[in-house]
Amino acid sequence: MRESTADFIVVGAGSAGCAVTAGLIEANAGTVCTLEAGGADRSALIKTPFALMFMMGSRNRDWRFETTPQSALGDRVLAIPRGKMIGGSGSINSMVWFRGRMDDFDNWDVHGWSSADVLPAFEHIESRMHPKRLAQPHPLAEGFARALNSDGQTPPSPEYEGAGVFNVNIQNGQRRSPADAFLHPAKASGKLTVRTDSRVAKMLFKDKRAMGVELLSGQQLFARKGVVLSAGSIESPALLMRSGVGPAAHLKSLGIPVIKDAPEVGQNLHDHPVVGVHHAGPSSGYGLTLAQLPAWFIAPLTYLISKKGRLASNLVEAGAFFNARETSTKPDVQVHFIPYMMGWQGKTRVWGSGYFADVGVCRPKSRGSLQLRSADANVKPAIDFGLLNHPDDLTTLIAGFKRLRNILKDAPLGTRHAPEVFPAKNVLTDEQIEQHIRNRLSTAYHPVGTLRMGEGTAPVSPRLRCKGIDGLWVADASVMPSVTSANTNAPSIMIGHRAAQFIAQDYSS
Ligand SMILES: Cc1cc2nc3c(=O)[nH]c(=O)nc-3n(C[C@H](O)[C@H](O)[C@H](O)COP(=O)(O)OP(=O)(O)OC[C@H]3O[C@@H](n4cnc5c(N)ncnc54)[C@H](O)[C@@H]3O)c2cc1C
Structure with a gap:
């Protein structure tokens, strides 16, 4: 019999992943194993606000994704920095703090995500992140x-x-990352294992149920209750597609066995x-x-x-x-x-x-998409922002x-x-x-939307379940139906916090 690693496996210890991890622990939903592809966040470079300029483009702390040639921009290729370490992009970002406009959430028009629904979650995460006006x-x-x-x-x-x-998540002159506010304190519970340098290559399914994950090293890890995908707007849809959940024709063209035909996985990609x-x-x-x-x-x-x-x-x-x-x-x-x-x-x-x-x-109308170039996890996806x-x-x-x-x-x-x-x-x-x-033209590094939540053809449900697969949730910026009117870190953390609430409720009912 397979030995399970934990009740829940969380893939990605980024902005949302840190909040979902802590939320599951605090709600007593069970034990959690959080897997992060990158390394630890102990470096002084991460803590020192000004040093953020050295993080972008870093070989081991930035995924260094790129767009496909953008036709409206003379076929220019743009850099897409994404944090690769504990704290994710929340460990390399500029620490600017915005909830967004309150009508951004009403305009999502997704049941349970109105401005009134998300407000308590913002208040909760702000009591941990302590955003305030830049001191000097x-x-x-x-x-x-x-x-x-x-x-x-x-x-x-x-x-x-x-x-x-700006209001910033800087405390006593140091970056206060989502890992500082959520992940690290949760370790004291004894119910959390955090594994760095553990990149998930694909999800493991049995009869349309998420059983666990396979790491790039080939090691397989199993979860008793389920898997939460928090790998961000680029890796979350790519990981799902590599695992057989995505547009069937696209997956077949790469020789990936189709577990669930989900035409909108990877669509609706956009940024500011x-x-x-x-x-x-x-x-x-x-x-x-x-x-x-x-x-x-x-x-x-x-x-x-x-x-x-x-x-x-x-x-x-x-x-x-x-x-x-x-x-x-x-x-x-x-x-x-x-x-x-x-x-x-x-x-x-x-x-x-x-x-x-x-x-x-603030509210761009251009939309692009993300597709795999190969079933091999080492090959970066084709990322088309469709700018302009x-x-x-x-x-x-x-x-x-x-x-x-x-x-x-x-x-x-x-x-x-x-x-x-x-x-x-x-x-x-x-x-x-x-x-x-x-x-x-470039972007503000706020990619969202590739696994939008909603009714109908949206690949993720309003309670953040991956439709058609049991025991699998998505909790990161990819679920935003449309980008909020300002910077996206706070909304991503808010989504992680709410995901934990939904999952814990589902397990106690
Ligand atoms: C340079 C930069 C500056 C920014 N500045 C600001 C700002 O000032 N204010 C603001 O509000 N927003 C800012 N943002 C945007 C904001 O940080 C992001 O919107 C937010 O962090 C997204 O959170 P997330 O949880 O969706 O993804 P991420 O925080 O990117 O987390 C994804 C995590 O999953 C891990 N991961 C990915 N794939 C795998 C895998 N296969 N296996 C295991 N782990 C995996 C990643 O390494 C990462 O840790 C900035 C972003 C960048 C890159």
Whole structure:
């Protein structure tokens, strides 16, 4: 007889996976084994907010996925960073904290997920994550926070037009990740096993019931009560398809035996498209200049002693929401403001002092899809965001880009104000702005939607069960029917927390 590893196996210790793990333990649903493909999260680089710039592109902490050539962007291929370690993308992200707009959830139109339904879950996770206004914003961020007639003190909100310094999940100058708030404390229960460097290659099914998982090493692990898929918007649908749950014709074309024909697995992929503006000038923002060298030398010591100073900055310090299109009745774009000299020639670290802001569509209409290239788990999937395949996204971006430039021109940035250096005066007309957007558009790293929840043909039920398979739930950003109007970490954690509630209820009834 097979020996079971635990009552539940959770695949992925990311933002949602940490919350679902802790939720199952706290609800006394049983023992849990959480499997994470990446390593531990003990490094000081993960804890130190400013060091996030070293995580993206890292060989062992970033999955380093890429899009397929995006036809509306001149066939450019975009990077898709995803955290690969305990805490997942919640361990490499910029720590900006937003629930989203409350009507985002009403508009999902999924039973049990209205704004009133999700509110208690947000309150619960915030009592653990402790988001609050960034403690020591750069003077430029303080200045930007007073743009759009804002008071400079209130954090911005997607509910109305305004600017502000962001709320962040940073505590005492250190990243407070979902692992810090949920996974690590749950270990004290004695009911949790966390295994790092344990990548799941596929799920194991018997008679349309999830029995366990097979690791890349070939080891098989079994669960008594069920498996929760929390591998994120890219790996969760890929894992399901490799295991035989997905569009039948696609699976057959790769020689994968079909367990359940689920045509929408991998569909509805989308993200917030963003495009930015660079400003540079002496004594402006953080950057590599001779004048700032002493500050950079002192910074590690200051941080070590007090957890303060420039290394306590999450870089994405401030932002805004505004109505880009005249017809908009609610903010349709979000701005991220970074008081740091970002290169526009493909490098993040360049000489000079400056600042950067991008504008992104809050509720994009373009949709793409994710497909497998091979049944082999070592081969990355084909990820097509379908960027700008809906014309409204381009119209919103052009309008947003133009207004962002004006906001940056008028923002009370004092003596740190610096001229726009890219794209600057070569890009002025709508046609030039459109071409600039096609040349430079990227995403906010918020992919969602590939296993949307809902009634009818949606692959996941409103109670987060994988339809047609017993004992299998999905709990991560992939279940969002549409992306929330701002950054997606808090909604992903909220989904993980609610998944645990549903699963625990199902087992106690
Ligand atoms: C660079 C960056 C910056 C961001 N900045 C912000 C921000 O400031 N604010 C914000 O709100 N959002 C931000 N986001 C987005 C936010 O972090 C994500 O939306 C959120 O973390 C998604 O949570 P998730 O649980 O769906 O996936 P993840 O957190 O990505 O978790 C998935 C986990 O599953 C693991 N996994 C995957 N496949 C397997 C497998 N086969 N076997 C075992 N384990 C597996 C992964 O390694 C990972 O740990 C950012 C994202 C990135 C990448």
